[in-house]
Amino acid sequence: MIRSLPSSNRYRWGFTLFIALYFVFLFAPLVVTMVLAFNDSMYPSLPWQGFTLDWFFGKGPKKWGIFHDQTNLRSLFTSFRVAIAVMIVSTILGTCAAFLFEQESFRFKGVLYFLMIAPLVIPGVILGISILMFSNTIGLFIEDHLGLYVKFLGPGFPLVVLGQSSFLSTIVALVVSARLKKFDRTLEEAAYNLGANRAEVLWFITLKYLRPSIIGGAAMAFLMSFENFNTTIFLVGSQATLPINMYMQVRDGSTPVINAISFLLIIGTSIFAVANLSKGNKGYL
Amino acid sequence: MMKSKNHHSPGFLFFFLPVLLWLLLLIVLPHLELLRLSFTKAKGGAFTLDNYLAFFREPIYWLTFVRTAGYSIIVTFLVMVISLPVSFYISKMVKGRISAFLMILILVPFWVSELIRVYGWMILLRESGILNHFLVSLGLFKQPVELLYNDATMIMGLVYTSMLFMVVPVIGVMDDLDNSIIEAAYDLGASKIAIWRTIIIPHCTSGLVNGGIIVFMLVLGSYLTPNLMGGKNSLWFTEQIYNQIILYFNWNQGAAFGFLLLALSSLIIWVLLKLTGQRLKEVVK
Numbered sequence: 001m002i003r004s005l006p007s008s009n010r011y012r013w014g015f016t017l018f019i020a021l022y023f024v025f026l027f028a029p030l031v032v033t034m035v036l037a038f039n040d041s042m043y044p045s046l047p048w049q050g051f052t053l054d055w056f057f058g059k060g061p062k063k064w065g066i067f068h069d070q071t072n073l074r075s076l077f078t079s080f081r082v083a084i085a086v087m088i089v090s091t092i093l094g095t096c097a098a099f100l101f102e103q104e105s106f107r108f109k110g111v112l113y114f115l116m117i118a119p120l121v122i123p124g125v126i127l128g129i130s131i132l133m134f135s136n137t138i139g140l141f142i143e144d145h146l147g148l149y150v151k152f153l154g155p156g157f158p159l160v161v162l163g164q165s166s167f168l169s170t171i172v173a174l175v176v177s178a179r180l181k182k183f184d185r186t187l188e189e190a191a192y193n194l195g196a197n198r199a200e201v202l203w204f205i206t207l208k209y210l211r212p213s214i215i216g217g218a219a220m221a222f223l224m225s226f227e228n229f230n231t232t233i234f235l236v237g238s239q240a241t242l243p244i245n246m247y248m249q250v251r252d253g254s255t256p257v258i259n260a261i262s263f264l265l266i267i268g269t270s271i272f273a274v275a276n277l278s279k280g281n282k283g284y285l
Numbered sequence: 286m287m288k289s290k291n292h293h294s295p296g297f298l299f300f301f302l303p304v305l306l307w308l309l310l311l312i313v314l315p316h317l318e319l320l321r322l323s324f325t326k327a328k329g330g331a332f333t334l335d336n337y338l339a340f341f342r343e344p345i346y347w348l349t350f351v352r353t354a355g356y357s358i359i360v361t362f363l364v365m366v367i368s369l370p371v372s373f374y375i376s377k378m379v380k381g382r383i384s385a386f387l388m389i390l391i392l393v394p395f396w397v398s399e400l401i402r403v404y405g406w407m408i409l410l411r412e413s414g415i416l417n418h419f420l421v422s423l424g425l426f427k428q429p430v431e432l433l434y435n436d437a438t439m440i441m442g443l444v445y446t447s448m449l450f451m452v453v454p455v456i457g458v459m460d461d462l463d464n465s466i467i468e469a470a471y472d473l474g475a476s477k478i479a480i481w482r483t484i485i486i487p488h489c490t491s492g493l494v495n496g497g498i499i500v501f502m503l504v505l506g507s508y509l510t511p512n513l514m515g516g517k518n519s520l521w522f523t524e525q526i527y528n529q530i531i532l533y534f535n536w537n538q539g540a541a542f543g544f545l546l547l548a549l550s551s552l553i554i555w556v557l558l559k560l561t562g563q564r565l566k567e568v569v570k
Contacts, residue, residue, distance in 0.1 A: 002377040002378065002464050002467055002468070005467070005468060005471050011477075015370070015374060015378065016374075018370060018374075019370075019371065019374050022367070022371055023390065025445070026390075026391070026394055026445075026448075027394065028405070028409060029402055029404075029405025029406045029408075029409055029445075030394060030397060030401070030402070030405055032405055032408060032409050032415055033401060033404060033405040033408065036408060043413070044408050045408060045411075045413045045414060045415070045418070046415055046418040047418065092303065093303055093304065093307045096299075096300045096303045096304050097300075097304045097307075099296070099300045100300040100301055100304050104297055104300065104301070106297070106301070112304070112305075112308065113566070114565070115308045115312055115313065116304070116308060117565060117566070118312060119312060120499075120502075121498065121499075121502050121550065121551070121554055121565070122502075122547065122550075123502060123505060123506025123523070123546060123547070123550060124506055125506050125508060125523045125526055125527075125543070125546070126316075126319070126506070126543050126546060126547050127315075129319065129526065129530055129539060129540070129543050130315035130316050130318060130319040130543065131311060131315045132530075133315065133318050133319055133322055133536060133540060134314055134315035134318040134319075137318055162311060163311075165307075165311070166307070166311035166312060169307060198296050199296075202296065223396065226398075227398035227399070227400075229398075229399065229400060229508065229509055230506060230507070230508050230509075230523075233508070233527070233531075234530065234531075243398060243400050246400055246404075247400055247509065250400065250403075250404050250407065250513065251512075251513065258404065259408075262401045262404065262405075265397065265398065265401060266397050266401065269393075269396040269397055269398075270393050270396065270397075272396065273389075273392060273393055273396040274389060274393070277389060277392065
C-alpha cells in the first residue's frame, strides 16, 4: 500500500508499470510532434527521411520554415499582442476583485462573488457567443440611434481581448486572493499610524507583499490567452490568432511546419511553467 | 484605527467600479442578451419559442445534445477512475523528491495548448500515422487502419486533455490523508480493496467533486477534440452552436443552443454539489 507498509513485489511492480504507461500516454503525442519537426519529409509522418532544420529555417520554394512563413508569423504576432493586452486588463481587474472581496464588506457581496467565479464554470463557447451578441446589439443600437458605426464593437482585436479577459480576470483574482488572505493587516495599520495615506499603504505595503502572486497570475493569464481557442473563435475578425490559424492548417492537413511551431511552443511553455512553479505558484487553474 | 462595517474604506469605489463594470458588461448583460435572442425571431425581433421547438423537433439536435451530455459524464467518470491510482502513487507511494518531480511532469503537458496535444494524437493515430507505421512494419497489421475519427478515440482524447484538472485536486486531498489511518486499517487486517473503499475514496470525495466539476464543464464545452478526433457521425453540441452562428448565421438558433448547453452544465454542476453537500466557493479554490 503506502511506503511504510510492506507489499508484495508483484503489487509494487504492477503499480509502477501502470504509472510508467500513464506517463508514456501523457508524453507520447508531445514527443512525436516534436521529433517529426526535424523529419526531412513533406508530411508530418514516418518513414524517417533524415534530419533537417528546414521546417524552422527553410526559405522555400518547396519547404517554408516557420521563420519565413508569413501567415504563421503574423498570427503569432497577433497572439502576442492579444496576450499582452489580456494580461494587462485581467491583472488590473483581477487584483481589484481580490481587494474588493478580501478586504471590503458591502451589500450583495455574496451575489457579486458568485458572479465573479461563474466564468470558471461557463463553457468558453458560451462566453464567446454571448459577448459577440451583446456587443453586436449595442453596435446596432448606436448605429440606429446615432448614425455611427463603431468598429470597436465588431469582431476583432478589442472584442477578443475583452472576451478572454472576462474569465482570465477571475483566475488572476483567485491567485491574488489566495495570497491576500495570508496578509497581516496590522502591517497596514502600523503604516497608517506612521502617517501614510491609503494610496501609500496600498503601493508600499500591500502591493509589494502581493507582487509574486500578481506576477504569477499575470503569467497564467498571458499563457491561457495565448492558447485560447473556444472563446476567441467567435470574436476574432480578419486577424487570426495562432491557435485559430493552426486549427485551420491541422484540420485541412499541413506540412511539418506545424510541428516546428509546436516544438517551439512546447519548449517555451515548459520553461515558462517550470519557472512559474519554482517561484512557488500553483501551476494550475 | 478599525473601521466600522458600514463605512466603506476610501479605496472602496476604486476597487468596486472596475469589478462591477467587468461583471456587468462582460458576464451579466451578455448572458441576458443571449437569453433574449434565443426567444426572438431572426427577422423583426418578435417573441417566439421556435428556436427551442426546433431543438425538440429535429432529432439531430437533441440527439447531439444527449450524446454530448452522456459522453461528458462517461469521460468524467473515466478520468476519476484513472486519477485515483495515479494520485495515490504520487502522493503516497514515492518519496518526496520523486513525488515533486512527477508532479512537475504531470503539469507540463497541461501548459501546452489543447490544439498541439490533439495534433500529436492525430499524427500518432491516423491512417498514415506513427502507430500504423510501426504496426505494419512489425507485421501485426497487413495494411494501415484508420484509428482516428471514431467515438472511442474521441473519448480517449477528451480523457487525455482534461485529466490534469482531476489529478491535481485529488493529489491535494490525498496529501491530507493521514498515513496512520491506512496503517491502522492494515494492522487490523483490512484488505486493499476494503482500504480503498472505506478510507481512501471517501476521503478523496471533495477532490473528486472539485475535479469532476471542472472536467465535466471542460469536456461539455470542448470543441477542438471532438471536432478533430471524432468522426463525421460524432458531432458535439458545441459544433452545432458553431454551425448555427458561423456557417448558417442564424444567431437566434445559436443563442437557444447556447442557452441549453449553459442550462445543462449548470444543472449537472448543481446536482454534483448538492449530492456531496459542497459549495461552489470551495470548489474553485
